[in-house]
Amino acid sequence: EAQVTQNPRYLITVTGKKLTVTCSQNMNHEYMSWYRQDPGLGLRQIYYSMNVEVTDKGDVPEGYKVSRKEKRNFPLILESPSPNQTSLYFCASSITGTPRTGELFFGEGSRLTVL
Amino acid sequence: GDSVTQMEGPVTLSEEAFLTINCTYTATGYPSLFWYVQYPGEGLQLLLKATKADDKGSNKGFEATYRKETTSFHLEKGSVQVSDSAVYFCALSGNNAGNMLTFGGGTRLMVKP
Numbered sequence: 684e685a686q687v688t689q690n691p692r693y694l695i696t697v698t699g700k701k702l703t704v705t706c707s708q709n710m711n712h713e714y715m716s717w718y719r720q721d722p723g724l725g726l727r728q729i730y731y732s733m734n735v736e737v738t739d740k741g742d743v744p745e746g747y748k749v750s751r752k753e754k755r756n757f758p759l760i761l762e763s764p765s766p767n768q769t770s771l772y773f774c775a776s777s778i779t780g781t782p783r784t785g786e787l788f789f790g791e792g793s794r795l796t797v798l
Numbered sequence: 799g800d801s802v803t804q805m806e807g808p809v810t811l812s813e814e815a816f817l818t819i820n821c822t823y824t825a826t827g828y829p830s831l832f833w834y835v836q837y838p839g840e841g842l843q844l845l846l847k848a849t850k851a852d853d854k855g856s857n858k859g860f861e862a863t864y865r866k867e868t869t870s871f872h873l874e875k876g877s878v879q880v881s882d883s884a885v886y887f888c889a890l891s892g893n894n895a896g897n898m899l900t901f902g903g904g905t906r907l908m909v910k911p
Contacts, residue, residue, distance in 0.1 A: 687841070714898070716898065723806075723903050723904075724903060725802070725887060725901035725902050725903045725904055726842075726887070726899075726901040727901075728898075728899075731898075773841055773842070775841075775842075775898075777898060786844050786847075787834075787842075787844070787898055787899060789841030789842045789843070790841050791839070791840055791841045792840075792841055
């Protein structure tokens with residue numbers, strides 16, 4: 684089954700404790716991206732990757748890191764989480780990073796709470 | 799920059815009622831327009847899209863027409879069902895290849911039997 688898998692789905696942590704949210708896709712997609720969803724703000728892009736070893740900042744990259752060492756994986760790293768990073772996070776992938784044509788496939792989301 | 803504005807929810811309807819969720823956008827050039835749906839506890843799924851002016855996207859009884867003159871892409875359905883209860887996001891494609899989509903704030907739809 685074609686899918687984007689995120690882990691963990693739910694996490695409660697404390698300020699400053701490093702964490703990683705993993706994302707894996709099995710569709711051989713070139714493009715992957717991370718979004719955060721906050722009430723009334725829709726989804727805002729954090730980072731994206733057009734291909735292996737190619738990553739770039741989205742609209743709200745502060746406090747986050749990513750890496751793309753393999754095509755299928757795109758982990759999101761919070762080196763020192765803060766309460767304002769409490770949010771619902773989505774990983775998404777697409778066969779291409781070209782606007783207009785590429786449909787985004789989303790994972791089920793990871794709800795992160797930082798105390 | 800690009801932006802998408804949706805009507806605030808929640809929208810509460812009875813089953814078989816007519817649905818309209820308004821969406822307007824601001825963008826340079828000629829964006830493609832999308833509606834995504836998020837069912838409870840799930841990720842977003844593409845519902846429909848339109849890639850040029852006057853195109854109509856449709857799927858599962860939902861429709862939306864790309865109106866360039868009014869910069870709108872309103873979502874409609876003639877007869878909603880309880881199973882349509884979800885959050886609906888309007889989005890547009892950016893001219894930046896890396897930022898695939900700019901999303902609106904989302905509109906929660908609740909359909910009562």
